[in-house]
Amino acid sequence: xxxxxxxxxxxxxxxxxxxxxxxxxxxxxxxxxxxxxxxxxxxxxxxxxxxxxxxxxxxxxxxxxxxxxxxxxxxxxxxxxxxxxxxxxxxxxxxxxxxxxxxxxxxxxxxxxxxxxxxxxxxxxxxxxxxxxxxxxxxxxxxxxxxxxxxxxxxxxxxxxxxxxxxxxxxxxxxxxxxxxxxxxxxxxxxxxxxxxxxxxxxxxxxxxxxxxxxxxxxxxxxxxxxxxxxxxxxxxxxxxxxxxxxxxxxxxxxxxxxxxxxxxxxxxxxxxxxxxxxxxxxxxxxxx
Amino acid sequence: xxxxxxxxxxxxxxxxxxxxxxxxxxxxxxxxxxxxxxxxxxxxxxxxxxxxxxxxxxxxxxxxxxxxxxxxxxxxxxxxxxxxxxxxxxxxxxxxxxxxxxxxxxxxxxxxxxxxxxxxxxxxxxxxxxxxxxxxxxxxxxxxxxxxxxxxxxxxxxxx
Ligand SMILES: Cc1cc2nc3c(=O)[nH]c(=O)nc-3n(C[C@H](O)[C@H](O)[C@H](O)COP(=O)(O)OP(=O)(O)OC[C@H]3O[C@@H](n4cnc5c(N)ncnc54)[C@H](O)[C@@H]3O)c2cc1C
Ligand code: FES
Ligand code: FES
Numbered sequence: 001x002x003x004x005x006x007x008x009x010x011x012x013x014x015x016x017x018x019x020x021x022x023x024x025x026x027x028x029x030x031x032x033x034x035x036x037x038x039x040x041x042x043x044x045x046x047x048x049x050x051x052x053x054x055x056x057x058x059x060x061x062x063x064x065x066x067x068x069x070x071x072x073x074x075x076x077x078x079x080x081x082x083x084x085x086x087x088x089x090x091x092x093x094x095x096x097x098x099x100x101x102x103x104x105x106x107x108x109x110x111x112x113x114x115x116x117x118x119x120x121x122x123x124x125x126x127x128x129x130x131x132x133x134x135x136x137x138x139x140x141x142x143x144x145x146x147x148x149x150x151x152x153x154x155x156x157x158x159x160x161x162x163x164x165x166x167x168x169x170x171x172x173x174x175x176x177x178x179x180x181x182x183x184x185x186x187x188x189x190x191x192x193x194x195x196x197x198x199x200x201x202x203x204x205x206x207x208x209x210x211x212x213x214x215x216x217x218x219x220x221x222x223x224x225x226x227x228x229x230x231x232x233x234x235x236x237x238x239x240x241x242x243x244x245x246x247x248x249x250x251x252x253x254x255x256x257x258x259x260x261x262x263x264x265x266x267x268x269x270x271x272x273x274x275x276x277x278x279x280x281x282x283x284x285x286x287x288x289x
Numbered sequence: 290x291x292x293x294x295x296x297x298x299x300x301x302x303x304x305x306x307x308x309x310x311x312x313x314x315x316x317x318x319x320x321x322x323x324x325x326x327x328x329x330x331x332x333x334x335x336x337x338x339x340x341x342x343x344x345x346x347x348x349x350x351x352x353x354x355x356x357x358x359x360x361x362x363x364x365x366x367x368x369x370x371x372x373x374x375x376x377x378x379x380x381x382x383x384x385x386x387x388x389x390x391x392x393x394x395x396x397x398x399x400x401x402x403x404x405x406x407x408x409x410x411x412x413x414x415x416x417x418x419x420x421x422x423x424x425x426x427x428x429x430x431x432x433x434x435x436x437x438x439x440x441x442x443x444x445x446x447x448x449x
Contacts, residue, residue: 006293006310006356029354036352037333039311049310051357078346102422103400105334107348 008051012058012138012167015050020140020163022048028165030058030074031108033101034117057167058112061086067173073112073135073166081106090171091285092180092199096127099184112166118152121194121218125152127182129215129225130199133171139164149215152222175211178203179285183278184217185270187261194218195262198250198274200282202233209233214246214275219254219267226253229275238283246279247272297358299324300368308355315339317355318365326366326395330424337423340396341365347403349422366395369402377447378402378440387436389427397423401437409445413438 009015019026025047029035038044052058058074061083069086077097080086087094100109100123114122115135128148135151137144140163148169153159160166180201186192197217203210214229228249236242256267292307299322308317315332318324318341330336332351339350342364369376378398381387388394397420404411404419411419416437417430425433 003291004309004311005291006354008356008359032352032354032357033334036313036354040313040332040351046311049354051354053357076346101334102337103403103419104337104340104347104349104422105352107343107346108352 004046005048006051007048008054010054012055012165015052015055016138016140016163016165018048019050019165024162026050028052028116030110030113030116031076031105032113033105033109034113052165060168064173069169069171071111071169071171073116073168074110075112077106077109077111078103080111089174090131090180092182092201092282093124093127093131093133093171096182096197096199097124099123099182111169115148115151116158116160116166118154118156118158118222119193120152120155120221120223121197122223123182123184123194123197123217125223126197126199126215126217127180128169128171128199129223130180130182130201130213131171132201132213133169135169136167137164138167143167145170147225149223149225154221174289175203176289177205177286178211178289179282179287181278181281181285183274183281185262185274193261196267196270196274197223198271198278200275200278202279202282202286204238204283204286207237209236209238209242214250216250216253216271216275219256219271221255224253226250228252233279238279243276243279247275250275293356295356295359297361297363299363300365306355310354310356312355313351314341314353314355314358314363315350317358318350321355324365324367328392328395330392330396335422335424336393337396337400337420338393340399340423342399342403345403345406347400364399366399369398376402377444378405378437381436381440381443382433385432385436385439387428387432393423393425393427397425397433401433401440404437405441405444409441409448411438411441 027046029051058072060072062070111124114124182199184194184197199215212230212233214226217223229246232245250271254268328338330338341350
């Protein structure tokens with residue numbers, strides 16, 4: 001057995017330095033709900049574990065003066081749910097994060113871990129994509145920003161470069177008349193992996209959709225931004241033709257696997273159905289906002 | 290392998306121990322510290338038998354490194370009864386036969402106590418969802434849920 005070391009730095013610079021120096025032998029530890037499972041299964045034996053939860057920025061939830069939110073990459077689902085304002089402004093993102101696992105898993109699991117684990121079925125990812133969230137990443141060459149949809153590269157792989165750490169998610173300010181929602185289809189009612197997941201964010205003014213984004217999960221090697229679906233909604237009054245066009249765009253975006261949870265035909269069909277249901281919830285919330 | 294020194298608080302008492310950097314807290318509790326009340330079912334976050342609280346937050350001790358306990362407050366089943374006086378949940382579990390083999394029981398109790406601390410008047414649905422990460426192969430859950438509901442009612446009565 002190779003030696004494992006554990007480091008819990010207080011600053012991001014220290015973490016990035018150690019992460020880059022370890023050159024691939026290190027793993028970032030946020031909530032550990034993926035990492036420890038993978039270590040136990042023998043899939044990973046990191047030489048260095050870098051716990052990022054002592055770095056303040058990683059666990060902070062900040063409502064910016066302009067109304068946007070900055071959510072630290074290692075914030076737990078439970079902590080996000082306890083924030084007095086976040087769930088009011090971004091109910092869809094919150095419900096997606098809170099779908100991850102049990103109460104116990106929620107005590108630890110983070111949106112940063114969910115994104116960096118890069119499962120095609122990660123529940124918070126479609127909702128974050130729909131929200132138009134942008135992540136800040138810090139590495140040996142400094143900081144950069146990328147949209148959430150640019151982070152996953154394939155199952156278990158991201159586009160972060162060696163030594164880069166995900167720092168936070170920035171969610172934009174919400175215009176009046178905005179709402180978001182996330183729905184997933186699972187064979188059970190709790191504690192399962194999505195067969196399809198859909199995140200939708202809408203802004204509706206005078207009954208017409210002025211802005212829309214759609215994130216689609218578990219039907220391709222990465223979670224997808226479905227711009228065609230959003231385009232079908234924008235400018236519409238969410239009439240049946242617009243909804244069917246958006247559903248068709250989601251079906252067309254599907255490149256799913258065939259497995260015991262869902263066949264290709266089933267996943268593709270459900271993607272369209274879920275899109276319509278999710279839009280209905282987001283629209284209802286937009287009407288109240 | 291270099292051991293790490295961890296200073297933490299368990300059930301209100303300061304404790305120090307040595308652990309391997311990759312060792313789970315569950316392992317340290319049961320092995321190094323001899324606190325075997327916390328159970329291991331799956332080791333992968335699915336069953337909840339290893340439930341503890343960390344600074345008042347319910348977590349799986351199998352999904353946490355022992356090293357992460359440094360400077361934190363841990364609560365395990367060993368701290369639930371005050372000497373011979375059982376916690377109302379423990380008493381009610383016995384009275385209502387909310388356990389059979391008992392392997393899920395410490396986790397159930399820790400999780401249920403954490404719920405009632407946050408929400409003294411949960412609905413049945415809230416109890417069931419809160420405990421969805423605690424698996425039981427024996428009872429069929431119903432007795433557990435009813436025991437938690439009845440304890441909540443009694444504790445509310447006592448607090449009045
Ligand atoms: C019982 C159980 C049920 C689950 N149910 C669900 C579910 O319903 N839906 C779902 O989507 N997931 C589920 N998961 C998976 C997991 O809980 C989530 O993916 C969770 O969001 C991971 O977050 P974490 O903070 O625990 O990540 P960690 O395990 O700490 O990290 C995950 C991966 O990302 C890397 N990483 C973490 N943070 C960063 C960062 N800031 N920068 C760079 N890399 C980083 C780590 O090195 C690791 O490779 C479940 C897991 C368990 C054990
Ligand atoms: S042993 Fe930790 S959840 Fe099963
Ligand atoms: S009493 Fe046996 S598993 Fe619950």
